[in-house]
Amino acid sequence: MLDIQFIRDNQDLIVLKSLQKGYKIDVKELTGCDEKIRKLLGEIEQVRAERNRLSENSKGAKPSEEDIEKGKNLRNRISELETELDPLVKKFDELIKKIPNISLDDVPVGESEADNQVAKTVGEPTKLDFEPKSHGRLGEERGFIDKERAAKVSGARFAYVKGNLVLLQFAIIQFVISVLTDPDILKTIIQDNNLEISDKPFTPILPPALVRTDAYEASARLNAAEMTYKLENDDLWLNASAEHTLCNMYMDEILPESSLPLRYIGFSTSFRREAGTYGKDTEGLLRMHQFDKLEMEVFSDQQTGLNEHKFLIAIQEYLMKKLDLPYHVLMKCTADIGKPNARGVDIEAWFPSENKYRETHTADYMTDYQARRLKTRYKTADGQTKLVHTNDATAFALGRTMATIMENYQTKDGRVKIPEVLRKFMFNMDEI
RNA sequence: GGAGAGGUGGCCGAGUUGGUUUAAGGCGCACGCUUGGAAAGCGUGUUGAGCCGCAAGGUUCUCGCAGGUUCAAAUCCUGUCCUCUCCGCCA
Numbered sequence A: 001m002l003d004i005q006f007i008r009d010n011q012d013l014i015v016l017k018s019l020q021k022g023y024k025i026d027v028k029e030l031t032g033c034d035e036k037i038r039k040l041l042g043e044i045e046q047v048r049a050e051r052n053r054l055s056e057n058s059k060g061a062k063p064s065e066e067d068i069e070k071g072k073n074l075r076n077r078i079s080e081l082e083t084e085l086d087p088l089v090k091k092f093d094e095l096i097k098k099i100p101n102i103s104l105d106d107v108p109v110g111e112s113e114a115d116n117q118v119a120k121t122v123g124e125p126t127k128l129d130f131e132p133k134s135h136g137r138l139g140e141e142r143g144f145i146d147k148e149r150a151a152k153v154s155g156a157r158f159a160y161v162k163g164n165l166v167l168l169q170f171a172i173i174q175f176v177i178s179v180l181t182d183p184d185i186l187k188t189i190i191q192d193n194n195l196e197i198s199d200k201p202f203t204p205i206l207p208p209a210l211v212r213t214d215a216y217e218a219s220a221r222l223n224a225a226e227m228t229y230k231l232e233n234d235d236l237w238l239n240a241s242a243e244h245t246l247c248n249m250y251m252d253e254i255l256p257e258s259s260l261p262l263r264y265i266g267f268s269t270s271f272r273r274e275a276g277t278y279g280k281d282t283e284g285l286l287r288m289h290q291f292d293k294l295e296m297e298v299f300s301d302q303q304t305g306l307n308e309h310k311f312l313i314a315i316q317e318y319l320m321k322k323l324d325l326p327y328h329v330l331m332k333c334t335a336d337i338g339k340p341n342a343r344g345v346d347i348e349a350w351f352p353s354e355n356k357y358r359e360t361h362t363a364d365y366m367t368d369y370q371a372r373r374l375k376t377r378y379k380t381a382d383g384q385t386k387l388v389h390t391n392d393a394t395a396f397a398l399g400r401t402m403a404t405i406m407e408n409y410q411t412k413d414g415r416v417k418i419p420e421v422l423r424k425f426m427f428n429m430d431e432i
Numbered sequence B: 001g002g003a004g005a006g007g008u009g010g011c012c013g014a015g016u017u018g019g020u021u022u023a024a025g026g027c028g029c030a031c032g033c034u035u036g037g038a039a040a041g042c043g044u045g046u047u048g049a050g051c052c053g054c055a056a057g058g059u060u061c062u063c064g065c066a067g068g069u070u071c072a073a074a075u076c077c078u079g080u081c082c083u084c085u086c087c088g089c090c091a
Helices: A004-009 A011-020 A027-058 A065-098 A135-141 A147-154 A164-180 A183-192 A213-218 A305-322 A369-374 A398-408
Strands: A117-122 A203-205 A210-212 A236-238 A254-256 A262-271 A290-300 A327-331 A343-351 A356-365 A377-379 A385-387 A389-397
Touching: A004 A011, A004 A027, A011 A027, A027 A065, A117 A305, A135 A398, A164 A262, A164 A290, A164 A305, A164 A389, A164 A398, A183 A305, A210 A213, A213 A236, A290 A305, A290 A398, A305 A327, A305 A343, A305 A356, A305 A389, A327 A356, A343 A398, A356 A398, A369 A389, A389 A398
Parallel strands: A203 A262, A254 A377
Antiparallel strands: A117 A327, A210 A236, A262 A290, A290 A389, A327 A343, A343 A356, A356 A389, A377 A385
């Protein structure tokens, strides 16, 4: 959510920036509501002050009949005004939640994901001297992926992942953690990208996979209908990303400035309903109801928030380069970055069987938009309380990463070579 | 799942027959006095959020959270979340 003071002062900007994201905002309705609330609140406070004076006068003793009568009147007046106030506050909350975050100036303006811009391309699309197989077919032929039996047990978009492909997943996890916990590697990445930020390593973290409605809503990530599973008997939702239980872990807290940045590398199984995607990506591991993911989450001060965002992207690229996978980086346009984002970047990896790039990573920078409702703040050295800036970014979505490795590293006889850096994490196998 | 206890300010902790508590006392922290310097001592300040105001300042809310009763709620009632102890179950 945005700061109401900022909204009052920048109404035209809000309307314009919202429109660029595809949100038609009636900002006058919000500010009008805000004015009414403030006026009414002023009245209520006056009556309350009167009541407080009354009980102060009685100084512990029982007040006179006359004062009791006065008190009764004041109470009735207060509850009258409050009855008037309640619906206004509800409306205000609804309206202010509708306003998306303001995109940064370097975010391309666009109407759909078709307007995303390729910022850079790294590596050449893999050339194979044979007809490439899709990772789905390859995986089934080799017994790595069994979706038919999974469908019998759990339905479409589930899989049994088996054998050496499982070793590959665990190897990727080990590899990522070995990079993100190594200050020397991080220092190099920071220097190579001219970022002036801390080289503090990431803390590995296993977050809860279930999240309560209030914490989920406060994170501005609850996208109920199309995305998230709700547990009927409890006030709980299934994680659609580790980020959904990482971003809110410091909800209602004030952190010392010296503790920032807080950097986490989380692992979690993610669950998505994928409603409205019937018939799309039905083969292989690209679009599953359940998949494992390594996600980076950073809480920082306001000055370094943008650099942390760039840092996370640099890490994503470092990891992709180490796996020697061809990819390109997309600057997502205003329509595609999402409501809480100020800036968003996708990485798409090359898929030889489809002869195109497919999304494997996202990096989201929320400025203080997410922290405002979460009330995650920090105290500066000179005693000011400020909202943290939050960043999240995929390290690797494991299903999609294995898919692109399988496709780019496949051999003519239907096997898969293992990227050099992963071998030591899988018993030195060079092929599966 | 059953039984019980409890959630108070940065921390500890008092207050629960409703009214000198607009939260005692202590610790910590900050500033000042004192000192050659320090400690001790003394003094002042120290949750967070909003509104009005150029400012000085004023004002409201905040004792897990949400309702309710009352002239008046940390205190009583209801719901809810969380923590702890014991039992049961469980990887």
